[in-house]
Amino acid sequence: MRVLAGAALLGLWQLAAAAAANASFIPSPGAVWEQFLRLSTTHDGIRGYSGSLLVEHLGISLRRILIGSAIGVAGGLVVGVVLGTVPWIRVVAEPVVTFVRALPPLAYFSLLIIWFGIDETPKLWLLAIAALPPVAVATAAAVHGAPSHLVEAARALGASRRDVIRDVVLPNALPEIFTGVRLAVGIAYSSVVAAETVNGVPGIGGMVRDAQRYLQTDVVVLGLLAIGLSGLLIDALLRVTEKRLIPWRGRS
Amino acid sequence: MSSPLEIGTQAAVHVKDVVHVYGTGTDVVTALGPISLDVPRGSFLVIVGASGCGKSTLLRLIAGFEWPSAGIVRTAGAAPIPGTGAGIVFQQPRLFPWKSVGGNVELALRYAGVPREERARRVPELLERVGLHDVAHRRTWQLSGGQQQRVAIARALAGDDPLLLLDEPFAALDALTRERLQEDLRRVSEQTGRTSVFVTHSVEEAVFLGSRVVVLTSRPGQIALDLAIPLPRTGLEPDELRALPEYAALRATVSHAVRDAAG
Numbered sequence: 001m002r003v004l005a006g007a008a009l010l011g012l013w014q015l016a017a018a019a020a021a022n023a024s025f026i027p028s029p030g031a032v033w034e035q036f037l038r039l040s041t042t043h044d045g046i047r048g049y050s051g052s053l054l055v056e057h058l059g060i061s062l063r064r065i066l067i068g069s070a071i072g073v074a075g076g077l078v079v080g081v082v083l084g085t086v087p088w089i090r091v092v093a094e095p096v097v098t099f100v101r102a103l104p105p106l107a108y109f110s111l112l113i114i115w116f117g118i119d120e121t122p123k124l125w126l127l128a129i130a131a132l133p134p135v136a137v138a139t140a141a142a143v144h145g146a147p148s149h150l151v152e153a154a155r156a157l158g159a160s161r162r163d164v165i166r167d168v169v170l171p172n173a174l175p176e177i178f179t180g181v182r183l184a185v186g187i188a189y190s191s192v193v194a195a196e197t198v199n200g201v202p203g204i205g206g207m208v209r210d211a212q213r214y215l216q217t218d219v220v221v222l223g224l225l226a227i228g229l230s231g232l233l234i235d236a237l238l239r240v241t242e243k244r245l246i247p248w249r250g251r252s
Numbered sequence: 253m254s255s256p257l258e259i260g261t262q263a264a265v266h267v268k269d270v271v272h273v274y275g276t277g278t279d280v281v282t283a284l285g286p287i288s289l290d291v292p293r294g295s296f297l298v299i300v301g302a303s304g305c306g307k308s309t310l311l312r313l314i315a316g317f318e319w320p321s322a323g324i325v326r327t328a329g330a331a332p333i334p335g336t337g338a339g340i341v342f343q344q345p346r347l348f349p350w351k352s353v354g355g356n357v358e359l360a361l362r363y364a365g366v367p368r369e370e371r372a373r374r375v376p377e378l379l380e381r382v383g384l385h386d387v388a389h390r391r392t393w394q395l396s397g398g399q400q401q402r403v404a405i406a407r408a409l410a411g412d413d414p415l416l417l418l419d420e421p422f423a424a425l426d427a428l429t430r431e432r433l434q435e436d437l438r439r440v441s442e443q444t445g446r447t448s449v450f451v452t453h454s455v456e457e458a459v460f461l462g463s464r465v466v467v468l469t470s471r472p473g474q475i476a477l478d479l480a481i482p483l484p485r486t487g488l489e490p491d492e493l494r495a496l497p498e499y500a501a502l503r504a505t506v507s508h509a510v511r512d513a514a515g
Contacts, residue, residue, distance in 0.1 A: 152317065153346035158335030158363035158411060167359060171350040248349035251393040 027218035032225070035218045049219065050210060052202040058226050061192050061204040062234075064120070068127020068195075069188040073181055076132040080139020080177070085165075090140065101133035105191040113198060123195040130191040131184035138180025142173030175249045178242050185238065189231050262329075264415055264447035265291035265314055270323030271472075272309055282472040283309045285323065289466065289475070293414070296441055296448045298462035300455060300506065302514040306473030307451045311419050314449060315340055327415055335363065338415040339408030343423055345400035347392040353403055354379070354388030360410035378406040381443075383436050398429035405437065409444070416441070416448045422457065434460055435490045442485055455507045459483075459499065460490075467509040477509035 010029055017028035039054040048054060079097065083090045105126055112122035112129075146169040154168045193205035200206025204223055211219035242249070271285035284306035291297050301307045312318045313325050316332030327337055334340075347356050354375045361371040375388055382402040392400060401421055408416060418437075422430040438461055441448050452458055458465045459481060467477040481502055483493060493499060 149342070149344065149346055150348065152334075153340075153342065154348075154359075154363075155317075155334045156315065156338075156340040157360045157407065163363060168348065171348070174350070246350075247391065248393070251349055251391075 024215045024217045031218045032221050035222045049207050050201050057202050057204045057207045060202045065188045065192050068124045069131040069185050071128040072131025073135050076135025079136040083140035084143025097133050097136050105130045106194045118199040126195045127188045131188045134183040135180040138176045142176035175246050182238050263290040264293045266326040268324040270320045273321045284473045293447050296463040298450045298458040298465050300458045301468035305468040305470050307468050311451050315417050337413050338417050339413045341404050341408045341418040341421040343420045345404040349392050353390045357406050360407040364411040382406045398425050418450045459503045469513040476513035
């Protein structure tokens with residue numbers, strides 16, 4: 001079924017490319033495939049695109065996403081637990097988190113460049129800031145909404161305050177936290193292209209941007225495909241992790 | 253026989269002139285009292301009443317989850333604190349789904365301060381005691397409702413507390429399962445010899461389980477009947493027990509009192 005749909009889509013793409021008859025407007029699947037082969041090898045003494053192979057561009061972007069969202073997720077967990085357990089901090093800090101969450105990452109990227117220059121640091125900051133709010137919000141809600149009947153059951157068994165947080169509140173929050181993490185990684189993923197608009201080569205977003213500048217539409221499409229497919233793969237990996245880590249999700 | 257003075261200080265549960273109200277201002281509802289009650293050690297007290305008579309409130313006061321608006325509640329001579337001195341079984345099993353069945357019992361042992369090696373030994377032992385075999389590794393949601401409630405009882409027994417408090421633990425189970433759990437609970441309570449306070453709205457359950465039955469009036473809950481159940485605690489099969497003429501007479505008495513008390 002999915003294979004069939006994929007084949008049909010490919011056919012439509014081929015038809016559209018033929019109809020447009022302009023490779024810089026809609027490149028044909030064949031042209032994109034050729035670019036894929038060229039960017040994956042050293043050709044006429046040129047290595048991939050701008051000196052890096054396609055997988056290297058992708059790898060560097062993935063590395064940025066990994067580090068950035070790891071920092072963001074860790075920060076989000078801490079912020080979320082504090083927001084969920086200390087009422088007055090929630091009152092003060094929740095609007096700030098909501099505010100940052102509403103900002104498009106590109107909007108604060110300029111500020112980060114002024115502060116941290118144009119190398120890796122502002123890119124990682126951007127991804128971390130983009131990834132933090134969804135995790136913080138999900139964690140805060142889940143921690144705050146700990147089911148009182150289970151907390152009471154733990155207290156009846158002689159659990160201390162710390163026991164209750166470690167053995168009831170946090171494990172109970174885990175499914176919602178994980179949803180926040182998946183959201184965060186998704187946002188970091190879509191933000192990496194923004195982060196690589198400045199000095200982004202090597203990097204898949206930087207590659208797409210450079211290709212756009214030189215009207216290499218087939219490279220742009222190839223970059224989009226690489227981003228989309230690797231994104232699907234990572235989300236699938238997260239789902240598998242979730243299943244293994246939280247087998248009780250949706251049960252009680 | 254102990255003197256009345258001794259009962260006050262030695263009773264497993266001591267309730268004196270207790271009144272409990274909910275709400276504030278004009279919305280005050282008196283849920284319970286005034287009520288006084290002593291539960292001697294080793295006895296099995298069942299509190300019966302229609303819903304809303306404050307029987308669960310009374311149990312929560314004895315557990316220490318709430319403090320009485322007026323009066324005194326003591327367990328083993330001290331003000332009750334949750335997690336010390338009493339195992340509690342709720343109407344719902346309240347198991348932790350992120351722990352395995354054995355993990356739930358193990359957690360209770362850990363909170364009770366049992367060392368690790370001993371915990372590994374006692375988990376299957378406790379599960380066996382409530383009639384469960386080879387379930388320690390299972391996930392909680394893989395068990396039936398009756399089995400889950402058995403785990404909850406095993407968990408409540410883990411602390412070896414002298415007092416066991418049960419708040420309508422079998423109300424959500426089907427009739428057959430309920431009967432089997434009643435029989436097992438009766439046996440377990442005889443074996444362990446601990447004091448039990450059991451809340452229910454079922455007359456049948458009260459007469460079968462209790463060595464003493466207290467019937468509460470509807471809100472505010474007060475004692476309408478305090479009846480000793482002089483049935484043999486051991487030596488009889490459940491069916492033989494239920495077939496005794498005294499059993500039917502006691503059931504009729506309690507049933508009458510419950511109907512009168514509900515008004």
